[in-house]
Amino acid sequence: MIDAYEEPGTAETRGGWWYLWWVVARQRTRPWAAGGLGTAWMVLLAAQPYMTQRAVDDGLVPGRLGVLTAWSAAMFLVGAVTAWLSILRHRTMTRLRMDASFRTTKLIVEHVVRLGAALSRGAAAGEVVTVGVGDVRAISESLTMVGPGVASIVFYGVVAGLLLGVSAPLALVVLLGLPVTAVVTGPLTRGLQSAESEYRARQGVLTARIGDLAGGLRVLGGLGGKGLFADAFRADSRRLREQGYRVGAVASWVQALAVGLPTLFLAVVTWLAARTTARGDLSIGQLVAVYGYVAVLVGPVSFFVETVYQLNRGVVAARRIVGLLRLEPEPDEGTLPAPERPAELCDPASGTRVAPGRLTVLATARPADAAAVVDRLGRYGPTDATWGDVRLDAVPLADVRHRILVADNEADLFAGPLREVVAAGRPAGADALRRAVRAAAAEDVVRGLPDGLDTAVSGQGRSLSGGQRQRLRLVRALLADPEVLLAVEPTSALDAHTEATVARRLRAAREGRTTLVTSTSPLVLDHADTVVFLADGKVAATGPHRRLLAEEPAYRALVARDAGNADNRGAAS
Secondary structure, eight states: OOOTTSOOOOOOOSOHHHHHHHHHHTTTHHHHHHHHHHHHHHHHHHHHHHHHHHIIIIIITTTOHHHHHHHHHHHHHHHHHHHHHHHHHHHHHHHHHHHHHHHHHHHHHHHHHHHTTHHHHHSOHHHHHHIIIIIHHHHHHHGGGTTHHHHHHHHHHHHHHHHHTTOHHHHHHHHHHHHHHHHHHHHHHHHHHHHHHHHHHHHHHHHHHHHHHHHSHHHHHHHTOHHHHHHHHHHHHHHHHHHHHHHHHHHHHHHHHHHHHHHHHHHHHHHHHHHHHHTTSSOHHHHHHHHHHHHHHHHHHHHHHHHHHHHHHHHHHHHHHHHHHTOOOOOOOOOSOOOSSOOOEEETTTTEEEOTTSEEEEEESOHHHHHHHHHHHTTSSSOOOEETTEEGGGSOHHHHHHHEEEEOTTOOOOSEEHHHHHHTTSOOOHHHHHHHHHHTTOHHHHHTSTTGGGSEEOGGGTTSOHHHHHHHHHHHHHHHOOSEEEEESTTTTSOHHHHHHHHHHHHHHTTTSEEEEEOOOHHHHTTOSEEEEEETTEEEEEEOHHHHHHHOHHHHHHHHHHHHHHTTOOOOO
């Protein structure tokens, strides 16, 4: 089984079938062992009817007690070996499935981490969750084909050969049974594959909607949008349920045929064997053997039908996993060195300039315009931005990420002790942590938790208010102490008193460090060295806050509007 620290390998992403083959091939000898043990187990099952025939014809009918005892002892020994092989087969198949599951999970996790910010542009959160939970399980279950599936086909041929020695017509009926089963179930399994694909897609949409609902319930309540969102969720849920019924209808037929067809097959062969025996063409022992062969054959035929069903589900899951693995991170073709000293950041698309060592505030009536500027300056997407005399996309991405930090006001908060959540995997000293908490005016948040910084926080900080989450995100950004900090609306969910405190302390904490904040709050703007005012995505004016208030009517109107909105903010912090 794959080790927790072992590299999962380079996945085959040419298609679903290719991926399934890769998962099997990566395990080297284990698939061969699973197929071999499964085949030996089933062949020994077929040996029991043969030995029963010999015990009846050679021992019981002639009254030879010694022969009957010998065959009975042989049957006991073969049964014991069969049971032992069954245990080994089951253990091997469990390891095979677990390896596939762990290998796929590790591939997905590593790839998602490598994608970084590109993930959200290529796949919804619900899609990733569905792939990581349901599709990984379907992949592991589909590997039944490797053990029982292969063994069933081999066993089928062995039984047909044994029956050929008893009766050619009966052997012919057995040989025709599997093709008939494939013809009957084939269209159903193809239909299942199509229905399952659509079901998985709808499931991803609904999972994403559930995540949105859980993360924004308070906001929805405040805006009065609960009813609208509930109606959309109800409609998506209804469509998923209807698609689930379609999948269930096909799957129920496949599973019913997996039981019904082998049973019907058993009845037909037994009836033919009984008539042949009545004519005197078969002995009593041979009749018993034929019944035993076909009774044992019921399991492998059911295995075969079930394997085809699981394999179709596995292919659907593999295609979705391959789709996720095909997503590529942002290209990193940078080879030029980053500026050795703090340098100006410039965004030619908007005309925004961020002076080194200064606090710049970006103000605009459209938050999307400010976010776009930050994305370009932080290199989260295509950009023409420059860093000093160097194009930002010409610098290796690792260097950019090391020195420039984008702190989004909706950035994820992971579950765990608060101390680890804000440290974000980096060692954080007690003094540095205390300074960051104070700069973000988050002392009351820490004091209000049962165990302070050691309190466990739920994922996305759902146990905290919007203002508390926002301040903890700011703590995390300040604790990282980047050379350049680009903060998107870091105080938008705070009341006026807390916002004024954060603005004052943020300026002091980032003294001499390059900082860009997007905001239209006069409490933040008043602390800026430079305010960059955007109109329609372009720089309309730059300068100190008070000068822009006096000289720019559009800027004055924007700030006055935000000041009015600030009065309506609740104590969300």
